[in-house]
Amino acid sequence: MRAGPSQDEIRRQNLGALLRYVHVHGATTRAELTSRLGLNRSTIGALTADLANAGLVSEGTPKETGRAGRPSLVVRPESARVYAYAYSIEVDRLRAARIGLGGELLDRRDLDRPPGLLVDEVVPLLAAAVTEMQQAVPAGSIRVGTGAAVCGMARRDDGLVRLSPHTGWSDESLAERLGGAELGAGGPVVTGSVADLSALAEHVRGVAAGCDNVIYLYGDAGIGAGIIAGGRRITGHGGHGGEVGHMVVNPGGRPCSCGSRGCWETEVGELALLRAAGRAGLSGQAAVLAVVDPAARGDASAQAAVRQVGDWLGFGVANLVNIFNPELVVFGGTMRDLYLAAAAQVRSRLNSNALAACREHVRLRTPALGDDGALLGAAELAFERLLADPLDVA
Amino acid sequence: MSATPLLELRGIDKSFGPVQVLRDVALSAHAGEVTALVGDNGAGKSTLVKCISGIYTTDAGEFLFEGRPVTINSPRDAAGLGIEVVYQDLALCDNLDIVQNMFLGREKRSGLVLDEPTMEQMAAETLAGLSVRTVKSLRQHVSSLSGGQRQTVAIAKAVLWNSRLVILDEPTAALGVAQTAQVLELVRRLADNGLAVVLISHNMNDVFAVSDRIAALYLGQMVAQVKTTDITHAQVVELITAGRSGNLGLTPDPAPADGTGAQPAEAQNPGADR
Numbered sequence: 270m271r272a273g274p275s276q277d278e279i280r281r282q283n284l285g286a287l288l289r290y291v292h293v294h295g296a297t298t299r300a301e302l303t304s305r306l307g308l309n310r311s312t313i314g315a316l317t318a319d320l321a322n323a324g325l326v327s328e329g330t331p332k333e334t335g336r337a338g339r340p341s342l343v344v345r346p347e348s349a350r351v352y353a354y355a356y357s358i359e360v361d362r363l364r365a366a367r368i369g370l371g372g373e374l375l376d377r378r379d380l381d382r383p384p385g386l387l388v389d390e391v392v393p394l395l396a397a398a399v400t401e402m403q404q405a406v407p408a409g410s411i412r413v414g415t416g417a418a419v420c421g422m423a424r425r426d427d428g429l430v431r432l433s434p435h436t437g438w439s440d441e442s443l444a445e446r447l448g449g450a451e452l453g454a455g456g457p458v459v460t461g462s463v464a465d466l467s468a469l470a471e472h473v474r475g476v477a478a479g480c481d482n483v484i485y486l487y488g489d490a491g492i493g494a495g496i497i498a499g500g501r502r503i504t505g506h507g508g509h510g511g512e513v514g515h516m517v518v519n520p521g522g523r524p525c526s527c528g529s530r531g532c533w534e535t536e537v538g539e540l541a542l543l544r545a546a547g548r549a550g551l552s553g554q555a556a557v558l559a560v561v562d563p564a565a566r567g568d569a570s571a572q573a574a575v576r577q578v579g580d581w582l583g584f585g586v587a588n589l590v591n592i593f594n595p596e597l598v599v600f601g602g603t604m605r606d607l608y609l610a611a612a613a614q615v616r617s618r619l620n621s622n623a624l625a626a627c628r629e630h631v632r633l634r635t636p637a638l639g640d641d642g643a644l645l646g647a648a649e650l651a652f653e654r655l656l657a658d659p660l661d662v663a
Numbered sequence: 664m665s666a667t668p669l670l671e672l673r674g675i676d677k678s679f680g681p682v683q684v685l686r687d688v689a690l691s692a693h694a695g696e697v698t699a700l701v702g703d704n705g706a707g708k709s710t711l712v713k714c715i716s717g718i719y720t721t722d723a724g725e726f727l728f729e730g731r732p733v734t735i736n737s738p739r740d741a742a743g744l745g746i747e748v749v750y751q752d753l754a755l756c757d758n759l760d761i762v763q764n765m766f767l768g769r770e771k772r773s774g775l776v777l778d779e780p781t782m783e784q785m786a787a788e789t790l791a792g793l794s795v796r797t798v799k800s801l802r803q804h805v806s807s808l809s810g811g812q813r814q815t816v817a818i819a820k821a822v823l824w825n826s827r828l829v830i831l832d833e834p835t836a837a838l839g840v841a842q843t844a845q846v847l848e849l850v851r852r853l854a855d856n857g858l859a860v861v862l863i864s865h866n867m868n869d870v871f872a873v874s875d876r877i878a879a880l881y882l883g884q885m886v887a888q889v890k891t892t893d894i895t896h897a898q899v900v901e902l903i904t905a906g907r908s909g910n911l912g913l914t915p916d917p918a919p920a921d922g923t924g925a926q927p928a929e930a931q932n933p934g935a936d937r
Contacts, residue, residue: 476855558840558841561840562839562840565839565840565843605844606840606844608872609843609844609847609868609872610840610868611868612868612869612870612871612872612873613867613868613870613871613896614896615871616871616872616891616892616895616896617871617895617896617897620892620893620894620895621895628892629890629892629893630892631892633872634851635844635848635851637794637852
């Protein structure tokens with residue numbers, strides 16, 4: 270029989286809970302922390318003092334409360350001093366950012382990624398960006414970790430990129446490579462897919478805050494989903510889950526880059542949109558806008574293409590809504606532009622194909638964090654270790 | 664969401680001389696929801712909005728605000744309830760900057776002079792509260808802004824006054840794709856922040872992208888008000904063009920009092936709408 274949690278465990282738990290609260294909600298008064306965390310006032314005072322000593326939070330007097338009585342001290346995350354590095358390796362760009370506790374973007378570098386760039390070529394580019402950003406870091410800052418979002422399937426345990434058809438990578442040990450350079454100083458590099466980490470960021474501080482059942486559809490060359498069910502990320506046994514772009518919706522359809530036929534992304538991806546509109550030679554957001562823009566101006570063939578792809582998008586969303594019964598579906602990446610241009614088709618398909626009980630409360634939204642979701646989500650992963658045991662990391 | 668609508672209209676009639684423009688119109692707008700008001704040209708959408716905003720008086724019918732009966736006889740009454748309208752032509756002054764436009768006619772004073780710092784701060788807070796990042800300086804003239812930015816300023820102006828209900832008349836009509844997307848996200852954010860929003864639009868994608876309910880006007884009658892989760896594009900187009908769709912809308916065999924309008928238009932085929 271296991272004994273109850275020790276004093277140390279309880280304290281660690283409480284420190285983590287307090288730090289997580291100000292990390293997610295920003296500056297909070299001690300009085301509010303007392304009621305939100307359900308802890309005693311003196312406990313909050315002691316925990317705050319410990320975290321302040323470690324340099325993770327600071328306390329100050331509020332500006333004006335407009336109320337009588339001694340104002341409660343405000344606890345703020347030390348966003349400028351406690352930071353993580355976040356990388357996002359996408360089909361057509363590389364991004365690196367230094368992100369402070371509380372989700373504040375302190376510094377960033379955005380680079381184009383020529384198609385087909387291999388891991389060995391990507392790592393030095395990111396390393397250069399980090400070296401540059403590192404020069405501006407104030408003395409006495411605390412680096413708590415590194416997170417990386419990658420467009421592909423990254424294994425949870427070691428960041429082994431298994432299959433990333435759109436980058437041309439397979440079986441590349443990304444986390445190890447990143448950790449080897451100075452990129453990964455300050456602990457192991459944690460990885461996840463762009464869709465999964467965008468979902469995480471929107472769940473913590475974006476459009477999905479407060480929602481426990483969310484599907485985030487991210488479109489680039491293909492389509493992936495970040496799925497949150499019951500408040501937890503669903504990434505599967507090896508961390509490869511959420512590959513909704515490869516659910517087969519049209520068995521007689523076109524061959525997919527994964528080797529199968531009629532996958533969802535062959536009907537709703539950017540190539541499908543270009544093909545339906547009779548265009549070619551573009552990729553990414555430019556490809557989607559090259560069809561959506563003329564459609565909005567009245568071009569009939571572009572409108573037909575948007576309607577057709579919107580229809581297929583609606584079929585897939587209806588399937589996902591039936592399986593997961595989410596309260597929120599978020600359309601990010603190129604899916605944002607496609608959804609806004611084809612919302613009538615998407616919603617109509619959803620309304621006629623999904624079960625009434627599953628669809629009646631589902632809200633369809635675009636991301637609140639825009640394209641920064643992947644970076645912020647990667648940083649969330651990196652902060653996870655700090656939030657689990659604040660005094661050990663700091 | 665909330666059981667009592669923020670604003671509810673019942674039995675609204677409005678005539679201009681012999682022409683009856685609105686007949687027994689009912690409409691409800693809920694806090695936290697976008698209600699899309701759709702209808703063909705001349706269906707009465709703009710007239711209805713002008714009745715709500717106090718520009719026109721109604722001939723009959725009642726207004727309920729949070730369940731209480733109220734009278735709206737002038738734009739001042741509407742503003743007093745927290746109802747703001749953003750019109751198609753925006754009504755912004757090109758030669759004034761963003762802050763001056765947002766406070767035009769309702770400037771804050773400190774003593775005899777204008778309280779510029781307070782106004783600037785309130786404008787900045789409002790734009791920040793709407794997550795607007797596209798505007799560089801609050802002191803730039805409106806003439807230097809793009810169409811989407813102007814629309815953003817006009818919407819922020821409507822939100823500034825602790826409004827409860829914001830009515831938007833075709834906010835995306837003159838915008839390109841990227842700006843339309845930004846304005847739609849802004850409209851959605853207004854409602855997600857707890858306001859009631861009424862959106863007038865001809866663009867079915869805009870309507871389906873952001874609305875929670877769709878209210879369809881057909882020849883001055885409100886033929887249906889349904890949840891967006893319960894209706895398809897084709898049904899909305901039928902309601903707009905024919906006044907009914909399946910068991911929604913007008914009954915198949917109405918007895919028109921004046922012999923005009925409200926004829927079930929069987930032959931009409933809802934064409935390829937956007």
